[in-house]
Amino acid sequence: MIASEDWVLVYEAGNLIEGQMIQARLEQEGIPARLRYEAIHTLIASTFHRVEVLVPVEWAEQARELLSSGALPLESDLPD
Numbered sequence: 001m002i003a004s005e006d007w008v009l010v011y012e013a014g015n016l017i018e019g020q021m022i023q024a025r026l027e028q029e030g031i032p033a034r035l036r037y038e039a040i041h042t043l044i045a046s047t048f049h050r051v052e053v054l055v056p057v058e059w060a061e062q063a064r065e066l067l068s069s070g071a072l073p074l075e076s077d078l079p080d
Helices: 016-028 057-068
Strands: 007-013 034-041 044-056
Touching: 007 016, 007 057, 016 034, 016 044, 016 057, 044 057
Parallel strands: none
Antiparallel strands: 007 044, 034 044
16 A cells, blocks of 8 residues: 555646546556645535545556646536
């Protein structure tokens, strides 16, 4: 198991859906990923301040390369 301090931020999503899309794409490439976020209100689970996409430190460079290559959807590419 990977310790929490061994995970690093590689992307900050504007919402949960975008974060889940980025996480799924990274995982499709074999890169372990997880999300970190705080709910604004416990009754409104789909509303979040920000969603951080984290990967193990040893996968960070590969994840950032994938993100910068345009192979992942960017916030501007998401439907309104």
